[in-house]
Amino acid sequence: MDEKKHIMNLKKRNRCYYMEAWIGFCERPISDGHDLCNKHRGIQCGNRGCNNEAIGQCDHADSLVCGKPICKSCFDKDGDSCQYHATTYKNGKQEYKYPKMREW
């Protein structure tokens, strides 16, 4: 299913649309007009220098799932990854988008 449509649908039904890595959308019912449930509200984006509220987690996995909380604008920019794990294609080759971040 189209993820954006699914999020809109969850919003309409007052369900939490926080996306947990490898689990999926939270979908807990929300009653007080917020977008996210108690558990997922007020979590700060884990990207460096970003203070936005997270709406999901980085789903990158090596042996462990990253799970770093990420906000909407970072997700839009880097796919479903944190800055550390964001990749891009250059000349048909997959590369890390922010090689400097690998030195965190």
Ligand SMILES: [Zn+2]
């Ligand atoms: Zn939730």
Ligand SMILES: [Zn+2]
């Ligand atoms: Zn962010």
Ligand SMILES: [Zn+2]
């Ligand atoms: Zn990550």
